[in-house]
Amino acid sequence: xxxxxxxxxxxxxxxxxxxxxxxxxxxxxxxxxxxxxxxxxxxxxxxxxxxxxxxxxxxxxxxxxxxxxxxxxxxxxxxxxxxxxxxxxxxxxxxxxxxxxxxxxxxxxxxxxxxxxxxxxxxxxxxxxxxxxxxxxxxxxxxxxxxxxxxxxxxxxxxxxxxxxxxxxxxxxxxxxxxxxxxxxxxxxxxxxxxxxxxxxxxxxxxxxxxxxxxxxxxxxxxxxxxxxxxxxxxxxxxxxxxxxxxxxxxxxxxxxxxxxxxxxxxxxxxxxxxxxxxxxxxxxxxxxxxxxxxxxxxxxxxxxxxxxxxxxxxxxxxxxxxxxxxxxxxxxxxxxxxxxxxxxxxxxxxxxxxxxxxxxxxxxxxxxxxxxxxxxxxxxxxxxxxxxxxxxxxxxxxxxxxxxxxxxxxxxxxxxxxxxxxxxxxxxxxxxxxxxxxxxxxxxxxxxxxxxxxxxxxxxxxxxxxxxxxxxxxxxxxxxxxxxxxxxxxxxxxxxxxxxxxxxxxxxxxxxxxxxxxxxxxxxxxxxxxxxxxxxxxxxxxxxxxxxxxxx
Numbered sequence: 001x002x003x004x005x006x007x008x009x010x011x012x013x014x015x016x017x018x019x020x021x022x023x024x025x026x027x028x029x030x031x032x033x034x035x036x037x038x039x040x041x042x043x044x045x046x047x048x049x050x051x052x053x054x055x056x057x058x059x060x061x062x063x064x065x066x067x068x069x070x071x072x073x074x075x076x077x078x079x080x081x082x083x084x085x086x087x088x089x090x091x092x093x094x095x096x097x098x099x100x101x102x103x104x105x106x107x108x109x110x111x112x113x114x115x116x117x118x119x120x121x122x123x124x125x126x127x128x129x130x131x132x133x134x135x136x137x138x139x140x141x142x143x144x145x146x147x148x149x150x151x152x153x154x155x156x157x158x159x160x161x162x163x164x165x166x167x168x169x170x171x172x173x174x175x176x177x178x179x180x181x182x183x184x185x186x187x188x189x190x191x192x193x194x195x196x197x198x199x200x201x202x203x204x205x206x207x208x209x210x211x212x213x214x215x216x217x218x219x220x221x222x223x224x225x226x227x228x229x230x231x232x233x234x235x236x237x238x239x240x241x242x243x244x245x246x247x248x249x250x251x252x253x254x255x256x257x258x259x260x261x262x263x264x265x266x267x268x269x270x271x272x273x274x275x276x277x278x279x280x281x282x283x284x285x286x287x288x289x290x291x292x293x294x295x296x297x298x299x300x301x302x303x304x305x306x307x308x309x310x311x312x313x314x315x316x317x318x319x320x321x322x323x324x325x326x327x328x329x330x331x332x333x334x335x336x337x338x339x340x341x342x343x344x345x346x347x348x349x350x351x352x353x354x355x356x357x358x359x360x361x362x363x364x365x366x367x368x369x370x371x372x373x374x375x376x377x378x379x380x381x382x383x384x385x386x387x388x389x390x391x392x393x394x395x396x397x398x399x400x401x402x403x404x405x406x407x408x409x410x411x412x413x414x415x416x417x418x419x420x421x422x423x424x425x426x427x428x429x430x431x432x433x434x435x436x437x438x439x440x441x442x443x444x445x446x447x448x449x450x451x452x453x454x455x456x457x458x459x460x461x462x463x464x465x466x467x468x469x470x471x472x473x474x475x476x477x478x479x480x481x482x483x484x485x486x487x488x489x490x491x492x493x494x495x496x497x498x499x500x501x502x503x504x505x506x507x508x509x510x511x512x513x514x515x516x517x518x519x520x521x522x523x524x525x526x527x528x529x530x531x532x533x534x535x536x537x538x539x540x541x542x543x544x545x546x547x548x549x550x551x552x553x
Contacts, residue, residue, distance in 0.1 A: 002507035003129035003136075004121040006483075009503075010139040011117035013484035016260060017147025018077060018110045019283065020186050020445065024154035025074050027189045030301050031158065032067025037305065038192065040066055041160035049153055052090050066157060073150040079109035087145040093455065095464050096492060100141065103521060105134060110142040133513055140487035148488065152448035155226065159188055162229035162442070164339045169409045172333030173235045174251040179212040179319040181312070183227065183234075184220040184243065185258030186443070190280050190294075191223050193308035194256060195231045203312050210320040215312070220246060221261050222402060222443035229339030229442065239381075239403035241374040244269045250327045254315035259284040260481075261373065261403070273325055276318040278311055290314070336414035340399070340439040342452035348433070352456040359457065360552050363429040365395040365469065366543035367457075369450045369489070370438075372474025372482050373403045375500055381407035383475040383499040383532040388413060390536025392437040395423035396471075396543060399453065402444035404474060413438040447485065451492065466493020466523035469546040471539045473497040475532055486526065493523035497539050499532050 030036035040046065040062045047057050050065050053072055057065060076087045085107050088097065100106055107113045117135055120126035126135075174180065181198060183191045197203060198215045207215050217234045219227055220243050227234040238246045240261035246252065247269040255270060255277045267288050270277045277289040282296050292307050292314075294300055300307075349355045358364045368391050374381060385407045388398055392413070400408055412418045419430040422437045430437055441449040458465045472489035474482050477498055486496035504511045514526045527542075529535040547553055 002504050002510045003132040004126075006502070006504060006510060007117050007132050007136050007139070008121050009480045009483050010136050010143070010487065011114045013480035013482075014110055014114050014139050014143045014147060016481050017143055017151065017445065017484070018114070019259065021073075021147050021151035021154070022077060023187050023189065024151050024158070025070050025077065026298060027158060028066050028070035028154050029074070030298070032063050032070060034063070035301050036189070038158060038189070040158060042157040045153070045161060046157045049157070053086065069157070070154070073146070073154065076109055076150065077146050078111045080112065082108050085109070085141070085145065087149055088141065091145065091149055093465065099522065100491070103134070103137065105137040105141060107138045107142040110146040113138050113142045129507070129509055133510070137487070137491065140484055140491050143484035144488035144491065147484070148445050149448050151445040155188055155445065159192055159226075159230055161341050161343060162339050164337065164344055165229045165232065167228050167235065167336050167338050168333050169236045169336050170333050171237050171246055171249055172330055174218065174237070174249055174329045175213070175216050176251060176327050176329060177213045178216040179207040179210075179214065179316050180216050180218065180252045181254045181256060181315045182218045182220055182237065182246070182252050183223040183256050184240075184262055185281075185284070186222045186260050187258045187281070188223070188226050190258070190304060190308060191227055191256075192231075193304050194311055195227065195234065197305070197308045198312045198315075203316070206313070207316045207319065210316050211323070212316065212319050215315070218252070222445075223258065225401065225405065225443040225446075236406070236409060239374050239406040241376060241380060241403070242406070247273060247275055249329050250325050251329055253319040253322060254278060254311070256280060256311055257284065257286065257289070262286070274318075274322045276314060278314065280307070280311075334410060334412050334415060336409045336440065337416060337436050338414065338440040338442075340441045341449050342456060345439075345453055346456060352453070352460045355457050356460040358429055359469065360461070362547075362553065363395070363425045364397050365426075365540075365547065366471065367397045367399065367454065367469070368471040368473055368539060368543075369399045369447070369454070370408070370473050370475070371400065371402045371404050371444065371447060371485060372477040373479055375476040375478035377478070378476055378499060381476070384408070385411055386532035387473055387475045387497075387499070387536040387539070388438065389421060390533055391539060392422045392426060394540045395426040396540065397426065398438040399441055399450040400438050401441045401446045401450065404476065405438075405440055408438045409440065414440050444481070444485070447488070451489075454494075463550065464493065467546065467550065469543045469550070469552075470494050471497060471543060473535070473539065475499045475535065490518060490522055490524040490526065495524045495527060495542060497527045497529075497535055499528070499530055499535055501528050501530070502526070
């Protein structure tokens with residue numbers, strides 16, 4: 001029963017991130033076909049990735065290549081006839097592929113593994129917990145290479161890598177008297193058009209004609225994290241669990257929501273403040289919200305600009321209708337450095353050589369990737385902050401993305417001034433390079449950027465990723481996506497660390513499988529300690545042990 005429930009959760013996580021990936025890959029295909037009028041801003045990455053997949057790039061237009069690459073990635077998403085999972089074969093280290101082949105856990109496709117998982121766990125089907133856990137590992141790989149890697153490739157191809165930027169964050173950055181639009185969710189296609197339309201002189205003049213000073217964009221959850229370093233001035237406010245607090249300022253005129261981590265309770269708060277809520281996906285309706293979306297068949301994808309224009313116009317109308325609503329904006333905002341990518345990190349540090357040298361000589365003791373949704377079962381954001389502070393005080397550099405990044409943004413750890421909280425050797429390294437102690441790489445699918453940085457350093461060191469002084473932590477993980485994200489890093493041989501127990505206490509065998517047994521097969525296990533300060537110390541101790549094994553001290 002425990003194994004079945006765990007597998008069903010993992011399959012749901014594959015479907016969640018997989019649906020995100022599917023929408024982006026379909027956008028790529030629609031752009032290639034000329035149905036979707038978006039520029040291809042990441043042509044350099046498009047050609048690099050296309051070559052890696054064995055596509056002939058000479059003499060081909062960006063649109064043509066985008067279509068061919070989309071077809072390959074969509075095949076890994078939806079393949080029914082067994083074949084190699086091409087994204088794994090192209091993007092995964094050979095050492096890891098050998099491990100996964102030996103365990104027979106290479107997926108057929110993301111769709112296939114979700115389909116298989118629900119079949120296996122249906123009445124009277126798979127009753128062997130070990131067989132179920134093998135499928136659990138397949139789901140982890142499908143989640144990683146389609147839900148994360150393919151989604152990240154597609155996003156960077158269409159919308160560009162973005163760039164390092166300085167951003168205002170937190171609700172103190174809300175502007176009173178402006179037409180304020182918040183985007184919330186995970187899908188970038190319509191968001192890109194909404195931001196573009198909202199910045200046209202026509203719309204700005206319309207907003208001013210209705211009494212607004214202008215139009216300002218904000219973000220909640222991953223939509224904003226993807227947008228903030230691609231479109232200057234999109235201000236991140238909160239992760240998903242804090243959405244109602246943001247609405248409670250009364251400052252937002254329109255709330256535009258697509259999919260995932262958008263809770264129905266926001267509607268009750270929005271009604272109190274006459275904030276217009278718009279949904280944009282057939283998969284994610286909210287009771288009482290207005291709905292402007294692609295239909296189930298994407299038959300109206302050509303209307304993307306019209307839909308975006310309608311949403312921005314609706315925000316201006318909402319501003320005019322809300323002049324009597326009291327606004328209270330707490331006077332707290334902070335500046336953060338955002339937009340770290342494998343490319344710009346490699347450029348700054350001579351192809352990762354500078355980071356390898358700092359790791360080896362001990363200026364940086366290790367690197368930890370901190371991610372994950374917030375969990376209402378623990379004190380809001382406190383566990384994430386406590387773990388992060390413990391790590392940087394012990395000279396461990398942090399990469400972050402997704403919902404867990406918000407407390408680190410808000411408390412100044414993504415600012416250059418945050419280096420003051422770091423241990424002596426890390427602080428010296430950061431100040432020498434004018435960097436914060438926490439490097440913000442973007443939204444949840446941008447875990448690919450973190451893994452590319454980790455893999456790049458390991459390649460320079462000539463050491464397998466599993467043997468490097470690395471860690472992964474989602475202190476407050478709370479849902480199926482989080483389950484798969486931590487599994488994905490363990491599949492790469494990196495231990496995962498959490499302050500919330502997985503729901504496996506009903507089975508000693510399954511609990512042992514997660515926390516002990518995969519050390520021999522994958523090279524990594526799950527650690528859980530409900531005390532975040534103690535968990536942080538455990539990460540430090542394990543990283544120091546890895547350094548000893550490498551002979552780096």
